[in-house]
Amino acid sequence: MGPSTMSPNCRHTVQIKTTLTEHVPFGRYGVLGSTVQQITILRQAHEGPKLAKLRVQLGRMTTFKVLISFISIAGPLGVGWFFLDSPLSDLLLPKPKLGFDQIIEMASSALSGSHNNFYADYVIQYNYANTEPTKASEELELLLRKLWEVGLQAEVRPGEDSNLLVFVRASRKKSLRRAIYQSRIRDWLHGVRNSEPEDESSAEPQTESERLRIINHMITLPHNVGGAGITPKHGHWKNVLAVFPLHDEEKNREYLADWSKKTFLSEEDLDQIRGKFGESVGFYFAFLQSYFKFLLFPAVFGFSCWLLLGSFSIIYTVVNCLWGVIFIEYWKRQEEDLSCRWQTKGVSVVRSKRREFKPEREVYDQVTGETRGVFPATTRLQRQLLQVPFALVALVALGAIIATCFAIEIFISEVYTGPLKSYLVFIPTILLSALIPTMSGVLVSIATKLNDYENYETQTAYDTALTQKIFVINFITSYFPILLTAFVYIPFASLIVPHLDVFHLTVRPFVSKEKATTAHENFTINPDRLRKQVIYFTVTAQVVGFAMETIVPFLKQRFAREYKEYKKKKYGRVNSGLVSETQKETQHSYDDHEDEVQFLTRVRKEADLDDYNVTDDLREMCIQFGYLALFSPVWPLVPVSFLVNNWVELRSDFFKIIVECKRPTPIRVDTIGPWLDTLGFLSWVGSITSAALVYMFNTSTNGPNGEPSAIKGWALLLTIFFAEHLYLIVRYVVQATIAKFEPHNVRREKTEQYMIRKRYLEATLGARSSDEEEEVTAKDESMELSDLTRKSLEDDTRAWSKHNTVAEERFWMRQKGWRESAQVAASIIESQAKPDMKKQQ
Numbered sequence: 001m002g003p004s005t006m007s008p009n010c011r012h013t014v015q016i017k018t019t020l021t022e023h024v025p026f027g028r029y030g031v032l033g034s035t036v037q038q039i040t041i042l043r044q045a046h047e048g049p050k051l052a053k054l055r056v057q058l059g060r061m062t063t064f065k066v067l068i069s070f071i072s073i074a075g076p077l078g079v080g081w082f083f084l085d086s087p088l089s090d091l092l093l094p095k096p097k098l099g100f101d102q103i104i105e106m107a108s109s110a111l112s113g114s115h116n117n118f119y120a121d122y123v124i125q126y127n128y129a130n131t132e133p134t135k136a137s138e139e140l141e142l143l144l145r146k147l148w149e150v151g152l153q154a155e156v157r158p159g160e161d162s163n164l165l166v167f168v169r170a171s172r173k174k175s176l177r178r179a180i181y182q183s184r185i186r187d188w189l190h191g192v193r194n195s196e197p198e199d200e201s202s203a204e205p206q207t208e209s210e211r212l213r214i215i216n217h218m219i220t221l222p223h224n225v226g227g228a229g230i231t232p233k234h235g236h237w238k239n240v241l242a243v244f245p246l247h248d249e250e251k252n253r254e255y256l257a258d259w260s261k262k263t264f265l266s267e268e269d270l271d272q273i274r275g276k277f278g279e280s281v282g283f284y285f286a287f288l289q290s291y292f293k294f295l296l297f298p299a300v301f302g303f304s305c306w307l308l309l310g311s312f313s314i315i316y317t318v319v320n321c322l323w324g325v326i327f328i329e330y331w332k333r334q335e336e337d338l339s340c341r342w343q344t345k346g347v348s349v350v351r352s353k354r355r356e357f358k359p360e361r362e363v364y365d366q367v368t369g370e371t372r373g374v375f376p377a378t379t380r381l382q383r384q385l386l387q388v389p390f391a392l393v394a395l396v397a398l399g400a401i402i403a404t405c406f407a408i409e410i411f412i413s414e415v416y417t418g419p420l421k422s423y424l425v426f427i428p429t430i431l432l433s434a435l436i437p438t439m440s441g442v443l444v445s446i447a448t449k450l451n452d453y454e455n456y457e458t459q460t461a462y463d464t465a466l467t468q469k470i471f472v473i474n475f476i477t478s479y480f481p482i483l484l485t486a487f488v489y490i491p492f493a494s495l496i497v498p499h500l501d502v503f504h505l506t507v508r509p510f511v512s513k514e515k516a517t518t519a520h521e522n523f524t525i526n527p528d529r530l531r532k533q534v535i536y537f538t539v540t541a542q543v544v545g546f547a548m549e550t551i552v553p554f555l556k557q558r559f560a561r562e563y564k565e566y567k568k569k570k571y572g573r574v575n576s577g578l579v580s581e582t583q584k585e586t587q588h589s590y591d592d593h594e595d596e597v598q599f600l601t602r603v604r605k606e607a608d609l610d611d612y613n614v615t616d617d618l619r620e621m622c623i624q625f626g627y628l629a630l631f632s633p634v635w636p637l638v639p640v641s642f643l644v645n646n647w648v649e650l651r652s653d654f655f656k657i658i659v660e661c662k663r664p665t666p667i668r669v670d671t672i673g674p675w676l677d678t679l680g681f682l683s684w685v686g687s688i689t690s691a692a693l694v695y696m697f698n699t700s701t702n703g704p705n706g707e708p709s710a711i712k713g714w715a716l717l718l719t720i721f722f723a724e725h726l727y728l729i730v731r732y733v734v735q736a737t738i739a740k741f742e743p744h745n746v747r748r749e750k751t752e753q754y755m756i757r758k759r760y761l762e763a764t765l766g767a768r769s770s771d772e773e774e775e776v777t778a779k780d781e782s783m784e785l786s787d788l789t790r791k792s793l794e795d796d797t798r799a800w801s802k803h804n805t806v807a808e809e810r811f812w813m814r815q816k817g818w819r820e821s822a823q824v825a826a827s828i829i830e831s832q833a834k835p836d837m838k839k840q841q
Contacts, residue, residue: 118599120167120168121168121170122216122245123165123166124154125163127239128140128162128239131239139236143166144166146228147168150227150228151174151179152215152219152228154168157592157603170211170218176205176215179218180214182226183217185197192345192350208275209279212666213667216243219243220243242607244606246606247606252658256654256655260651265285280664281614281657281664283672284617284653287621287672288617288649290330290331291331294323295639298323299639301319301639302316303636303640311697312634317693320633321629321683321690324686328676330738331679334743337743337746338745340748344669345670352458352459354457356452357375359374359375361373375457383453390447390450390472394472394473398473399480401432401435402432402477403484404431406481409425412427444473447469451466467673471678475626478537478626479626479631485529485533486530489529490696491711531634534631534634542641542645549656550655553610557608561605606662609661610660612662614664618675621646621675622675622678626682629686633690634693687723687727690723692720
């Protein structure tokens with residue numbers, strides 16, 4: 001395997017665990033085209049770090065972690081060329097020659113973008129369709145000047161549909177290093193980083209996502225914090241439609257081909273996702289991977305219970321609830337481990353303020369010494385109380401639609417016996433498809449306005465609050481139909497169905513009044529309806545959702561591009577004879593350069609793609625987990641369906657990111673956000689619904705109309721009460737047990753924190769001890785015993801009387817130094833010794 005191609009001015013780092021037993025000259029490693037910056041040898045934790053400039057010299061066998069950093073200065077350079085013996089790109093180093101036990105980490109941190117993207121870091125999409133040409137030119141001139149002021153170079157190219165594409169890159173490396181250094185200083189001040197960052201001249205991005213994140217801050221942050229202040233669709237920049245990074249198609253194809261062959265993603269794969277798309281996407285794929293692995297046990301156990309025990313098994317229900325608790329607590333530890341590994345723990349405190357935030361007053365921060373705007377928590381709490389009526393309105397509005405369509409469906413499918421029944425059963429589906437999205441859109445709009453009114457300071461807090469409001473809508477639309485079937489239709493259908501004749505109105509437009517007949521007397525409850533409904537939501541709906549999420553958007557994009565090309569060709573043919581020579585020359589001046597055609601064509605396609613929102617994928621997984629926690633006792637094969645679905649989801653979501661969406665701007669997070677609390681809430685609700693379902697349907701005896709028999713209200717409530725309290729006890733035990741197992745990266749971070757403090761303490765105490773030794777050596781306050789005379793004692797007595805000393809001070813002045821104290825101790829011992837011991841002496 002040959003050396004990989006890299007752009008000039010790239011910094012590369014290789015971290016290797018090695019055992020060295022002899023003097024190894026550094027010259028053995030140096031190669032052409034590279035300038036070695038430093039070799040950092042990290043000894044075992046208790047020994048601290050050492051820095052070697054030219055050679056590694058060890059006198060005894062010790063295991064080290066070696067971090068080698070070097071900069072390429074001679075054009076394209078393979079990482080493997082840095083080592084003469086074997087290319088590092090193969091991840092193989094001959095042990096006999098170099099003594100490397102294993103490669104811990106290998107990373108290259110480029111100072112510029114990918115050569116596949118012409119080294120462009122970001123594209124700013126500017127639309128001038130509804131703006132006067134003069135004003136548009138002035139705005140664009142201001143935009144370019146703002147970019148130049150923060151050290152970003154820009155190139156403008158024509159886009160499609162009255163759009164301009166402004167390509168941005170960090171051409172001034174000094175400005176990029178300064179921005180990186182300032183970002184790391186903020187992290188250090190807020191406790192995200194353990195050690196103080198290196199100096200500004202050597203600050204370089206560790207991953208591609210860090211570089212893109214820093215450059216995005218340079219573009220979008222306000223001017224007073226070092227940014228250009230360009231905010232898409234906001235304020236002065238309403239004509240800026242988007243600011244997005246470009247996909248690296250070559251790398252994306254490699255990742256997709258590699259991961260499609262694997263069952264599980266490795267830690268290195270997750271690191272690559274994080275390094276490419278940022279921590280928010282990395283956390284989502286890590287969660288999906290953990291969830292997929294955890295589904296293996298309930299899938300096997302559920303399949304066994306389905307064969308041996310059937311539905312509504314008490315054993316399966318208990319194990320399923322316990323599994324849910326263990327998974328949630330395990331993921332909490334995984335989150336902590338990943339946040340330490342990716343150095344994002346506590347990053348939420350570094351968030352910048354939202355531009356829409358409206359402080360009520362400004363106060364002086366005694367900690368930072370800065371003046372900052374605040375919004376009283378009590379005022380926000382009063383506004384947050386509006387969430388209660390919002391939830392009730394959502395429940396009534398969506399619940400009424402779902403319940404009405406549900407009743408219509410029951411009437412047509414199980415009561416109505418007239419003509420066209422096979423076609424009329426689709427009426428409820430049509431009504432749901434039309435009304436639920438409309439009402440959900442209205443409620444989301446209300447939730448957004450309510451969220452704006454609550455006036456959150458940071459974007460993270462704003463997104464969390466909005467996610468919680470929208471989840472109320474998702475909960476109702478996802479689970480309410482099954483809850484209606486389980487707790488309304490099956491127990492009380494015999495009481496409700498006779499009153500459903502009102503729904504004759506739904507079939508009146510299609511059949512005559514005489515033919516619209518019903519049969520109440522022959523109606524019996526269909527106990528299998530609940531199982532079929534669960535199968536639909538956990539199998540059929542998952543397949544439909546996959547198609548709507550991945551396949552349909554892909555086909556729509558293909559057809560839209562082909563239709564656009566067709567319109568261009570048709571318009572060109574129609575107007576080819578009507579365009580003057582001057583107009584042809586003008587049109588030709590905007591044609592792409594020959595060596596840019598392929599690149600600009602790809603960028604224009606990316607500009608038309610939708611934005612990727614990781615929240616949508618997390619919401620999908622949490623709703624899926626809810627089906628498993630709430631209703632899987634109805635059909636124990638639910639985890640089997642989800643296991644297969646998530647294996648596909650793991651790959652289709654990555655395909656969606658790289659093909660159907662713009663490349664997401666990297667965002668640092670240390671958790672999956674409010675969805676972790678959502679998982680806990682669903683697990684708790686699942687303990688209630690599962691216990692109720694098992695109590696109601698575990699017995700095989702049904703009443704004369706098919707309803708479950710022997711249901712006692714007090715027994716149902718008692719079952720729910722004990723199940724919920726047992727769940728809380730089990731959750732506490734699981735939390736206490738898992739808390740005893742500390743993740744590796746958390747332990748490593750604590751070790752680093754301890755070592756930093758220890759080295760600081762040793763340096764401080766070492767300086768003090770050396771000063772004290774010099775002072776003691778220069779002047780020993782202890783007098784020789786021979787110096788103790790009557791005159792010296794009289795002098796001390798006179799000094800005490802002059803200074804008016806008190807008893808406490810005189811207590812410490814009676815003995816002059818350690819020698820006199822030793823003499824006094826000896827005299828006391830001698831005077832109090834027993835007579836027989838004196839004789840022996």
